[in-house]
Amino acid sequence: MMVGQEPTTYDVVIVGMGPAGASAAAALSRGGLAVLGLDKDTHPRYKVCGGGLSARIEQLLEPGFRSVVEQTIKGVQFVHRGRDPLVIQSHEPIAYMVMRDRFDHYLVQQAVRAGAVIRTGDSVEGITQDAGGVEVVTGQGRFRAQLVIGADGANSLVARQLFPSRSQYRAPALESEVQIGEGPHFPGSATILVDVGAARQGYGWIFPKRDCLSVGVGEFRRKATNLRATFDRFVKEEPGLSGWDVPRPIGHPIPAYSEPERSQRSEGRSPFVNGRAALIGDAGHLVDPLFGEGIYYAVRSGHMVARAILAEQQVCAASLLAYEASLEREILPDFRVTSRIANVVYAFPRLAFKLLRRYQEVVQAYFRVLQGHTTAAQFLLEAKQRLKASVNDLLLEALQMR
Numbered sequence: 001m002m003v004g005q006e007p008t009t010y011d012v013v014i015v016g017m018g019p020a021g022a023s024a025a026a027a028l029s030r031g032g033l034a035v036l037g038l039d040k041d042t043h044p045r046y047k048v049c050g051g052g053l054s055a056r057i058e059q060l061l062e063p064g065f066r067s068v069v070e071q072t073i074k075g076v077q078f079v080h081r082g083r084d085p086l087v088i089q090s091h092e093p094i095a096y097m098v099m100r101d102r103f104d105h106y107l108v109q110q111a112v113r114a115g116a117v118i119r120t121g122d123s124v125e126g127i128t129q130d131a132g133g134v135e136v137v138t139g140q141g142r143f144r145a146q147l148v149i150g151a152d153g154a155n156s157l158v159a160r161q162l163f164p165s166r167s168q169y170r171a172p173a174l175e176s177e178v179q180i181g182e183g184p185h186f187p188g189s190a191t192i193l194v195d196v197g198a199a200r201q202g203y204g205w206i207f208p209k210r211d212c213l214s215v216g217v218g219e220f221r222r223k224a225t226n227l228r229a230t231f232d233r234f235v236k237e238e239p240g241l242s243g244w245d246v247p248r249p250i251g252h253p254i255p256a257y258s259e260p261e262r263s264q265r266s267e268g269r270s271p272f273v274n275g276r277a278a279l280i281g282d283a284g285h286l287v288d289p290l291f292g293e294g295i296y297y298a299v300r301s302g303h304m305v306a307r308a309i310l311a312e313q314q315v316c317a318a319s320l321l322a323y324e325a326s327l328e329r330e331i332l333p334d335f336r337v338t339s340r341i342a343n344v345v346y347a348f349p350r351l352a353f354k355l356l357r358r359y360q361e362v363v364q365a366y367f368r369v370l371q372g373h374t375t376a377a378q379f380l381l382e383a384k385q386r387l388k389a390s391v392n393d394l395l396l397e398a399l400q401m402r
């Protein structure tokens with residue numbers, strides 16, 4: 001449809017068909033609403049991402065998602081600057097590895113099957129809202145709806161246009177896919193590698209896929225650094241990567257959750273909901289501040305916004321307030337905890353690495369969070385009790401290491 005024609009009307013327009021948007025589109029369509037999903041790219045498309053899904057994703061997705069899982073992870077090899085490997089295993093899966101082209105395509109197909117209209121290869125250029133609804137203008141058309149959901153990722157246009165005062169903080173990350181063909185997976189086909197000393201206030205990772213390794217670094221700090229140099233050093237220091245051709249990494253920001261600025265809070269402006277618009281997934285900065293895990297929260301926030309909209313008899317802006325309340329209840333308490341853990345771990349990475357070795361049961365307890373058996377808040381209580389006994393030793397070690 002060309003710009004200038006009478007806009008087509010839907011109940012909800014969703015901008016962005018990554019995991020957040022596709023999940024919301026499927027759930028809203030199953031609930032009987034007329035949904036339009038828009039994406040500037042055409043699926044399947046490459047996406048810079050480690051593709052690690054924590055095992056609790058099983059609680060959100062139909063079992064069919066396993067058709068795109070490339071590896072099932074049951075162990076983590078921790079290292080510090082490529083040395084002193086420590087492998088911690090779990091009986092149950094901790095994570096599933098996917099390539100985002102296939103995973104996202106699978107989710108979009110689920111949305112189409114549920115009845116959503118999906119337009120890809122059409123970029124959204126502008127959004128306005130008024131008393132009667134929202135209008136979304138793309139390169140090829142104009143669409144009206146009662147509500148708009150911004151699921152357009154870390155560089156969200158919906159957020160820039162409709163939430164101009166919210167936090168802009170995003171962590172830089174770099175990743176490359178190392179093709180290994182039939183070669184051996186490093187550190188193993190069921191084991192991921194996490195290097196806690198690879199980056200300043202961040203970490204390096206190697207995630208095994210079927211015939212490649214996703215190799216990356218991310219830094220959760222506000223000061224800019226030379227991340228390319230950090231990536232190169234990480235690659236050089238990991239013995240398992242020597243001999244492989246590591247292609248030039250691609251950068252993309254990770255919008256890790258951080259508390260809204262005080263000024264924003266005092267003015268009562270929400271970072272998630274504004275009138276007829278809601279932000280989900282990366283567009284809403286719904287990414288765990290400890291590991292940068294965002295796919296699980298993208299799918300979950302997609303389901304949460306759909307649940308809130310469908311709970312009302314009529315599609316209306318008021319339903320979005322229930323979405324915001326459910327974020328406050330179900331997701332943000334965990335982010336506040338993992339943010340506190342991240343502050344400690346990334347300030348003292350060598351100490352954190354030592355603690356991992358000494359308190360392996362604490363890591364096992366965190367696996368239970370990733371497996372969906374418990375929450376991060378509950379984990380912190382248990383971990384504190386476990387660590388309390390040796391607090392003096394820990395402080396002494398921290399002082400010696402500075």
Ligand SMILES: Cc1cc2nc3c(=O)[nH]c(=O)nc-3n(C[C@H](O)[C@H](O)[C@H](O)COP(=O)(O)OP(=O)(O)OC[C@H]3O[C@@H](n4cnc5c(N)ncnc54)[C@H](O)[C@@H]3O)c2cc1C
Binds near residue numbers: 018047123153294
């Ligand atoms: C290097 C790196 C590694 C990562 N590794 C992991 C990991 O291992 N596990 C994990 O859980 N998370 C990881 N993440 C985070 C994860 O990639 C995101 O949290 C996740 O993609 C969020 O999903 P989303 O649907 O919100 O956004 P996205 O997946 O970014 O999808 C947004 C969609 O919106 C579309 N779009 C954007 N602008 C427009 C527009 N103007 N008009 C129309 N469409 C538009 C895009 O084409 C895209 O398809 C990683 C991130 C990075 C950068």
